[in-house]
Amino acid sequence: MADAAVPLTARRWRVPPVLAMILAIMTLWYAAAVPMNVKEVLTQAERAGVAVSPPSAAERRDMGHLVLVAQNPGALGASWSLDRARLPAPHQVLVELYDSTIDEELNGRRGIVRSGSLSNRSLIYHGWVTLNATFVGFLIGAGLGIALAIGIVHSRVMDMSVMPWAIVSQTIPIVALAPMIIVVLYSVGVQGLIPKAVISAYLSFFPVVVGMVKGLRSPDAMQMDLMRTYNAGAPTVLWKLRLPASVPYLFASLKIAIAASLVGAIVGELPVQQGGLGARMLAGSYYGQTAQIWAALFMAAGLAAVLVWAIGWLERRTLRRIGMSA
Amino acid sequence: MSQPASSLADSGAPVIRASHLDLTFQTADGPVHALKDVSLDIPKGAFVSFIGPSGCGKTTLLRCIAALEAPTGGELSVNGMSPDAARKARAYGYVFQAAGLYPWRTIGGNIRLPLEIMGFSKADQKDRVARVLELVELSGFADKFPWQLSGGMQQRASIARALAFDADILLMDEPFGALDEIVRDRLNEELLRLWARTEKTIAFVTHSIPEAVYLSTHIVVMSPRPGRITDVIESPLRKERPLDIRDTPEFIEIAHRVREGLRSGYQE
């Protein structure tokens, strides 16, 4: 039964599971690209004079993708290199990523090498714009959230009046407010970083409040009683007991908060498009540049992963310093 | 001190037979030698206690019998089959150190758990639940949830659960360890009464000397890790035992012998 103590000598050599999963996903992706792109591929093939069945685009329009693939096995060569593919192949996305980042900056006319500032066509620039808003919003939201949490734990009135709203607010899609905040602030002349940071702050605020309150209240009755035997005042209890005990909870909610912050910044870029990954995705969808959308999405995903990893790294360092590492 | 040869075989083939049993765990900190050269025969209808210091392997031995662990050397047979075959034939009921009742089921539901898994009919299930609840004096609690019962009552329910499907063997791993003295005494008495009524073979792990001497027909004393058997004591006490038998000279003598066996285990 031993789930825990698997004899080390009995483990067979095998492909690491995560690697195997990624390879499987890549394979599926390549395979799926064929039926997804088949209509455009056949149109191109038809124009190049290859025999396609059925021969006209009008006839093909209402047919199923898999049926078309089955009927035209020889004409599918361009499936993984279409210009405006419905499903770009992985390498196409990677190429677009490279083109819009390193290549654009190093070789582009407006790239950093030639013009001294980031090109406004590069994903590095757009990622930077989004990251700025995310970060500023996150700091404001987390800071205010921690402050409010401390207030809630110490004031009964605040606890009873504000906490239910904080919990309820987690159930409502606050992000629906994003366009309104952007446009309203825009009309009073506030644009650029601030409105997006406001949305990011708002989205990261509530998870931090809820998580921090939980953490500040996590010391058990025995530990609180000990503080009372020392006649410790509330500030001392806060500094020496509640805050250290809340660190794991804080970091758990910071990870959620920063991911929410990023989503807020991206959504905030949609109404008034002045750069940023969200604007880039929207532009890509307007102009049918699918590879552009995918590349921006990957950039955003990469950004999210880096941010969450960074919080995790900070968490490990902090826990080690205060002696709470597992 | 040398290993006493299989000294328990009375009438008939032993229900549980261990022969030079050996068990070494591979853990992250290196190998742990839990059992060393354990040989033992348990006859039908016996009440065998395993006593020894913490970590001596008595629980491990019980788990081997239950096919929850696999020995790395030697042979073990239960009812003439391998322990795993005996497990699949549902030859024993196991009582853990904690009651381990599922909180989402009522007491009755918990007792029905093995019956459902083993495919007893609904009418049969109802019968058996009523019967074993009466045996452990918990009739009327069938619709309560585990958290509504005290620790002692939960443990009684756990025993009832192990009795529900009429296995011939009962394996009990320090079932009363977490309970207070008064409750423990009462449950010891109840267990003896049960054993007399049902005539099962019981293997009982404990680290309380009075409990081991009070309950058993045979007491197996084990040494600290790696666990070896240092002594097997056949109890001369008669089967019907009131609680105050614990003050008689015979009882104290057996307890003394157990203590000697435990001490010698440390000196080896």
Place this chain on the structure above:
Amino acid sequence: MTLVVLALALWAGGFALNVALANGPARGTAAARLAVPVVFGATVLAMWECLVRGLGVPPVILPPPSQIAQTFGANLGLLWRDFVQTILKGALGGYIIGCGAAFLTALLVDRYRYLREGLLPLGNFMAALPIVGTAPILVMWFGFGWQSKAAVVVLMVFFPMLVNTVAGLQDTTAMQRDLVRTYAASWGQTLIKLRLPAAMPFIFNGLKISTTLALVGAIVAEFFGSPTLGLGFRISTSIGQLDLGMVWSAIVVAALAGSVFFGLVTVIEKRLTFWHASQRGGR
């Protein structure tokens, strides 16, 4: 000016009332616990009304609550149709498909350890990503209708639900597992009688998180393209028309839908996980 003074007076009064309720003799009762946040909310609304009117804030920036209520009442039919499109078709449809698929995948992952070790780290990774960004791609594939919004919701709820369900299925103690092993129970029996009931608290945690994600996904996906219907569509077009009353009305519908949805799941959770320490009034 008088309205501003009134606003301040209301704030002071509301605060005093709440202090009395929170610290006075009635403070432990359920009635007090309900009254305090309600008083707080009502005070905020009343202050909003007074300050906006008193300071002459243009309604295209921030309309007073009374105007929002008026717009809301005047457009019930339209808002209802938006609600059906976004919440019932997009969010709920995606929620059911996404959570269902995640649950089935979790069963597979639980069964095969290799899958678990491979997919779970990926699942955790994906749960942290801004999946709303896939909205334009899904609109391209599924069209402008509610299907693409449901697809976004499926992607958004899948990974958190998967991670939570797998964690729940794994959350059995060795003793509970050993017990069914002594009964020679099959994997299927163990699943139904032990792992699924034990996993319920985690499953519901995932379901509750997913309610919010479903709403967010459906609404944000509409910002990227939708037919002339839907709450997200209503919000973005009403902003373009500077009809802030309509914007807020749509937001109110979304907020109500979110809390009711979450509340329903919580009610079901209470019934199915009554036995868990957290539901029995644990600290």
